Amino acid sequence: MRSVYDSTQVRAAEARLKEFTAPGELMQRAAYGLANECLNELHSRRGGVYGARAALLVGPGGNGGDALYSGVWLLRRGIAVHALLVGVKSYPGAREAFVRAGGTVGAISDADAATAVSRADLVIDGIAGLGSSRSVELPDSVAEAIATTDALVCAVDLPSGVNGDTGQAYDGAIHADMTATFGAWKPAQVLAPARRLCGDVRFVDIGLGPHLTDPRIDVLDxxxxxxxxxxxxxxxxxxxxxxxxxxxxxxxxxxxxxxxxxxxxxxxxxxxxxxxxxxxxxxxxxxxxxxxxxxxxxxxxxxxxxxxxxxxxxxxxxxxxxxxxxxxxxxxxxxxxxxxxxxxxxxxxxxxxxxxxxxxxxxxxxxxxxxxxxxxxxxxxxxxxxxxxxxxxxxxxxxxxxxxxxxxxxxxxxxxxxxxxxxxxxxxxxxxxxxxxxxxxxxxxxxxxxxxxxxxxxxxxxxxxxxxxxxxxxxxxxxx
Ligand SMILES: NC(=O)C1=CN([C@@H]2O[C@H](COP(=O)(O)OP(=O)(O)OC[C@H]3O[C@@H](n4cnc5c(N)ncnc54)[C@H](O)[C@@H]3O)[C@@H](O)[C@H]2O)[C@@H](O)CC1
Structure with missing residues (x-):
């Protein structure tokens, strides 16, 4: 049986777990797990990861923070990583850490943003996760590059543009090949139409388990x-x-x-x-x-x-x-x-x-x-x-x-x-x-x-x- 928790339950569990962990620790666990899932998949697709290119789509919240910190791990494995900021803000500290590790940063509106996506072997969608509740508005050329790329598209926690609790998909929702879910399965990962946009869901354990109670949904196996x-x-x-x-x-x-x-x-x-x-x-x-x-x-x-x-x-x-x-x-x-x-x-x-x-x-x-x-x-x-x-x-x-x-x-x-x-x-x-x-x-x-x-x-x-x-x-x- 697989238990599924909604965003309120996940956030409550995160809040309880944070009482026992150092500041930022949960995001580091999530980012490391995300990077590992991407590296494993990239390795099986290309036979190696060194020399690959990655593009990060980075939103202003925790989801974008995960993407940037996972970029640090990718950089350490010899992957060239370029972050495209969706909006002006990014998660405090994450951008600086990413740049220190050797990452480059641009804006989603840059003239070469679509090229960065099309040339990538890995695209990480960190625009929005648990906080996703509206359509995704990207420049047409970038949206087109994401939709047509052969690269591995990995969503951070949830594909951007899906409602994590209801499974609803808004306009422009990202269609991922793979989603790294943190600490819990979310309703959108088992409910249509969003389920299809998640691709293969990989569970990244960040230690929420003991703090999660009374699931919203169970899936029988x-x-x-x-x-x-x-x-x-x-x-x-x-x-x-x-x-x-x-x-x-x-x-x-x-x-x-x-x-x-x-x-x-x-x-x-x-x-x-x-x-x-x-x-x-x-x-x-x-x-x-x-x-x-x-x-x-x-x-x-x-x-x-x-x-x-x-x-x-x-x-x-x-x-x-x-x-x-x-x-x-x-x-x-x-x-x-x-x-x-x-x-x-x-x-x-x-x-x-x-x-x-x-x-x-x-x-x-x-x-x-x-x-x-x-x-x-x-x-x-x-x-x-x-x-x-x-x-x-x-x-x-x-x-x-x-x-x-x-x-x-x-x-x-x-x-x-x-x-x-x-x-x-x-x-x-x-x-x-x-x-x-x-x-x-x-x-x-x-x-x-x-x-x-x-x-x-x-x-x-x-x-x-x-x-x-x-x-x-x-x-x-x-x-x-
Ligand atoms: N809270 C925690 O302890 C942890 C959170 N984590 C990550 O944090 C995420 C939740 O973070 P947040 O609560 O900051 O929420 P999100 O980062 O999911 O999204 C909220 C932000 O994104 C913007 N946004 C929403 N939809 C958008 C769209 N379509 N286009 C552009 N911007 C959009 C919102 O205006 C808001 O600023 C999780 O999904 C997970 O990825 C993980 O790091 C694990 C630990």
Whole structure:
């Protein structure tokens, strides 16, 4: 598990750590770590560092200070380093130390600033880090040189022009190949769209660890999923490993039911019960002979969790099923059409006594709760407060929040998943995890992890059934 801290938490931890360290010590640790990461990467790219050129983009704050002090270390390794000041001020003492070590200094507005960037093997972006909250305005020629260079572009703590806490990217944000993060992972390093601008994030330990508490976000990794994903025990039987009920599909979207049941059944619950019209049951059993059919929830028999919504339509019959499902006393995941049906009636979700998971994409989220906005984590948290449900917002970074709980962000998957039917598979996987007894937020986040990992491991173009085909091998590895 990777814990992620926002700027207020990082600054508070820094303030506490500073009580035990000499003045300037933390910046020296950061600058040394930054220089090391750059030197290692430069070495692997060029086979050596001596004789290389570096350009530093230096803002007025601590971020620029880190860049200048890292320049001192680069100079000591025989790299020619030129600093370009963005603005008139620079961090007290840093510029002088840099010049003493042999560095040269110019302004970002200098006529040869773009040339200095284009000739560099390494560009260090120290315009702004934790204090970055607006667009980056550089001369066009410099912006163009940064955007087109083959040099290693390394961001100091965070790329300039991204909001470290929300993941928002402002105009002109720097696109780095690598980011050296100091002391903690920051939200922008795991949230879209900023995550992509960070490149490869390298953690530089400056000793903040003991002073950081109560992370804003956690990111689950493979080891977490392997530890929590339920597997059968020696005395398992089909009822002990969980029974999933699925209400999905319609005459218009029959495939949604096949995808959803497939996602559930291949995640290995004890049993999957499909509820639908007789012809739909026939189709499902033809595709998945191990599934069991029933024509109503009442006739379905014992079930540990329900998946309701994929492709079910929004007609009166579907509305009535969704309304009556609110009183089910087992966990329910509402997806797709069920979310559209609930969008006129969001506050009724508070009636639910058992755990409930909502899995909207941004359009469905907007219908339910209003537009996601610039701070998606806060939007999702507000939705959980309003409904009392676990809310999983699908997107380039999937966010899963629970009432009163910590926010989880999923990093697996990619735009490969932007194809019809993949969401139906996801809800089936989450349904299986819920039926097996995982807590709702963990089930949702673990399901998103598995779903994304299936896409990641699939070679070539992906369609939704490929995810189901990848499931047995993935599950076998996970439970080995
Ligand atoms: N506080 C500490 O103890 C440590 C801080 N460190 C560094 O200090 C940084 C935070 O320093 P600061 O609080 O001074 O904040 P920053 O240096 O991130 O940014 C603040 C300054 O940059 C300007 N700025 C913001 N966006 C800009 C833009 N787009 N274009 C031009 N100027 C812009 C602001 O007006 C302000 O003057 C961290 O990200 C990290 O790099 C590290 O040295 C580790 C220790």
């Amino acid at each position: 493979y080891a977490d999923i392997a530890a929590i994903w339920p597997g059968p025990s020696y005395d398992s039987h089909k009822y002990s490993t969980g029974v999933v009920g699925v209400i999905a599909g319609s005459a218009q979207y029959p495939g949604a039911a096949v995808m959803c049941v497939g996602g559930a059944i291949r995640s290995k619950p004890g049993m999957v019960r499909y509820v639908g019209a007789p012809d739909a049951i026939e189709r499902i059993v033809a595709a998945w002979p191990a599934a069991v059919g029933a024509t109503s929830i009442d006739d379905a028999g014992r079930t540990n969790a329900w998946v309701i919504g994929p492709g079910m339509g929004t007609d009166d019959a579907a509305r009535s099923v969704v309304r009556s499902s609110l009183s089910l006393d087992v966990p329910v995941i509402y997806d797709a059409d069920a979310l559209t049906i609930l969008s006129g009636d969001v506050d009724r979700l508070r009636e639910r006594q058992a755990p409930t998971v909502l899995t909207p994409h941004s359009g469905e989220f907007a219908r339910l709760f209003g537009e996601v906005g610039d701070d998606p984590v806060e939007s999702v948290k507000a939705a959980t407060r309003r409904t009392g449900c676990v809310v999983l917002l699908k997107g380039p970074s999937t966010i899963v929040a629970a009432p009163g709980g910590r926010v989880l962000v999923n990093e697996t998957g990619s735009s490969k998943l932007a194809t019809a039917g993949t969401g139906d598979v996801l809800s089936g996987i989450i349904g299986a995890a819920l039926a097996a007894g995982l807590p709702a937020q963990i089930a949702a986040a673990a399901g998103a992890y598995v779903h994304g990992a299936l896409a990641d491991q699939h070679d070539g173009p992906l369609i939704a059934p490929d995810l189901i085909d990848e499931l047995p091998a993935f599950m076998a590895r996970l439970q080995a």
